[in-house]
Amino acid sequence: MKTDIAKGLLSIEAVFLRPEEPFTWASGIKSPIYCDNRLTLTAPEVRIKVEEGLVATIKEHFSECEVVMGTSTAGIAHAAIVGHLMNIPMGYVRGSAKDHGRTNQIEGKLLPGQKVVVVEDLVSTGGSAIDTVEVLRAAGADVLGIASIFTYGMKKGLDRFAEHNVKNVSLCDLDALVEVAADTGYIKASDKERILKFRDNPSDEGWMKGDK
Ligand SMILES: O=P(O)(O)OC[C@H]1O[C@H](OP(=O)(O)OP(=O)(O)O)[C@H](O)[C@@H]1O
Numbered sequence: 001m002k003t004d005i006a007k008g009l010l011s012i013e014a015v016f017l018r019p020e021e022p023f024t025w026a027s028g029i030k031s032p033i034y035c036d037n038r039l040t041l042t043a044p045e046v047r048i049k050v051e052e053g054l055v056a057t058i059k060e061h062f063s064e065c066e067v068v069m070g071t072s073t074a075g076i077a078h079a080a081i082v083g084h085l086m087n088i089p090m091g092y093v094r095g096s097a098k099d100h101g102r103t104n105q106i107e108g109k110l111l112p113g114q115k116v117v118v119v120e121d122l123v124s125t126g127g128s129a130i131d132t133v134e135v136l137r138a139a140g141a142d143v144l145g146i147a148s149i150f151t152y153g154m155k156k157g158l159d160r161f162a163e164h165n166v167k168n169v170s171l172c173d174l175d176a177l178v179e180v181a182a183d184t185g186y187i188k189a190s191d192k193e194r195i196l197k198f199r200d201n202p203s204d205e206g207w208m209k210g211d212k
């Protein structure tokens with residue numbers, strides 16, 4: 001599964017390397033790599049693998065799931081497709097409550113005690129996924145866990161999931177991605193080491209100069 005999803009992401013050039021002009025992530029981290037899973041939405045041949053992978057993950061790891069809830073914004077479309085494939089309710093959680101209309105943060109119907117799986121496109125530090133989980137818990141949901149397309153496997157994210165007592169299962173991770181990327185010539189072998197060192201110690205920006 002991991003290798004297959006990694007091949008799919010690379011085939012649609014969803015992975016960007018830019019050590020000379022680092023990307024700024026949602027968490028503020030400066031990164032030499034950006035994985036744009038939003039591009040899977042416009043690539044049906046990869047999208048079907050992703051959505052079927054998410055469905056299989058939910059059935060295997062969160063078999064009691066009654067509702068899927070997407071993270072804003074990139075998780076929403078995936079949650080919608082997964083909800084459709086599983087024929088179960090789907091909704092989404094805004095980054096903050098609306099300041100007009102019904103002032104909702106959670107969109108779609110959610111009943112207290114319902115068993116929910118959060119659908120996230122990508123996990124870096126886990127902040128977005130955990131915020132979503134906590135909003136749902138505060139509304140009385142029984143959050144079974146998170147199904148995500150990709151995780152960097154950063155220590156910060158893993159620690160946070162443990163602190164918040166939430167299980168995340170990802171279809172693909174950085175280790176699988178850089179392995180396939182190096183094997184296929186998408187990246188150089190030296191970039192593989194650089195990216196993994198960045199992941200293991202993102203605050204050390206030595207990777208920018210390629211000297212780590
Ligand atoms: O694990 P984290 O450190 O929270 O980072 C991952 C989050 O960052 C991105 O969202 P972003 O807000 O950049 O964009 P989006 O509106 O497309 O979801 C991504 O879609 C994840 O939700």
Ligand SMILES: O=C(O)c1cc(=O)[nH]c(=O)[nH]1
Pocket residue numbers: 024025026027033034035036037122124125
């Ligand atoms: O952390 C992020 O903001 C982030 C990283 C990444 O590789 N891709 C993405 O969509 N967001």
